[in-house]
């Protein structure tokens with residue numbers, strides 16, 4: 001089986017970027033090891049702190065953030081860092097070629113139940129006309145990403161990665177400590193009979209989105225004339241891994257009762273990297289109205305509604321949201 005680095009070389013990925021990806025994945029290998037040890041490595045449970053978004057930080061959120069941040073600061077390849085667990089951007093190496101944003105630990109509520117969790121990351125080129133400590137470094141559309149990926153800490157540790165070409169899957173060989181190519185090209189089927197949404201939010205959705213889900217629930221006797229199955233992991237990384245692996249539609253729509261903050265998922269380090277992986281696997285990724293990768297972020301912790309996965313199903317959903 002092919003190792004990650006030769007795959008990237010074969011894809012003609014520039015050497016500096018390969019070294020940066022390697023740094024991120026070394027940190028993820030360390031996170032994977034600690035996750036695998038669970039209570040034995042003292043990583044379960046909460047801290048007494050909250051992040052800027054008002055969410056209680058789990059120990060593993062903080063540990064993963066620190067590991068990634070320290071390794072990226074040391075790498076010399078990163079000018080600016082943004083993280084879900086950092087209130088503001090962190091200036092790293094002056095004149096370094098890239099900027100990196102990440103969700104160090106996605107699916108925090110799954111940590112203490114031995115459920116699926118992961119790390120989501122994205123890389124852009126640094127802007128030379130913007131200071132390293134300015135969040136305007138990240139005022140770039142998702143279509144400018146030079147690399148996007150996630151590492152899923154599941155029964156096996158898997159990496160989904162795209163550097164502009166196909167989205168590929170690698171599996172961490174824990175006996176050798178390297179990522180091996182296990183799916184050369186992910187292709188999301190255009191049609192699906194599986195949806196992923198937090199149904200407990202039903203009364204917070206727009207009429208259009210509620211109608212869409214209602215029609216799915218009607219099954220064979222309804223307008224869609226087919227039975228739909230539902231899955232909800234509570235970790236975008238786990239739900240999107242399923243969608244990338246066997247198709248489906250994943251939705252986190254706006255909450256109409258919260259006009260001040262209608263969306264839950266973060267554009268920079270959740271929606272954008274997933275959208276790039278999805279598009280490069282033949283899928284489609286939208287908010288309720290626009291292509292995710294076309295949005296110019298207004299701030300680093302901006303949130304957006306998400307509808308992504310199998311192209312025909314995403315298109316169908318969008319017809320209800322006009």
Ligand code: AHG
Nearest residue numbers: 105106107108109198234235236237
């Ligand atoms: P995080 O753990 O990084 O804060 O992200 C959790 C996100 C996302 O992974 C998941 O899809 C969603 O929150 C789950 O939301 P619910 O609480 O509605 O299930």
Ligand code: MN
Nearest residue numbers: 103106107270
């Ligand atoms: Mn997350």
Ligand code: MN
Nearest residue numbers: 084103105106
């Ligand atoms: Mn997180």
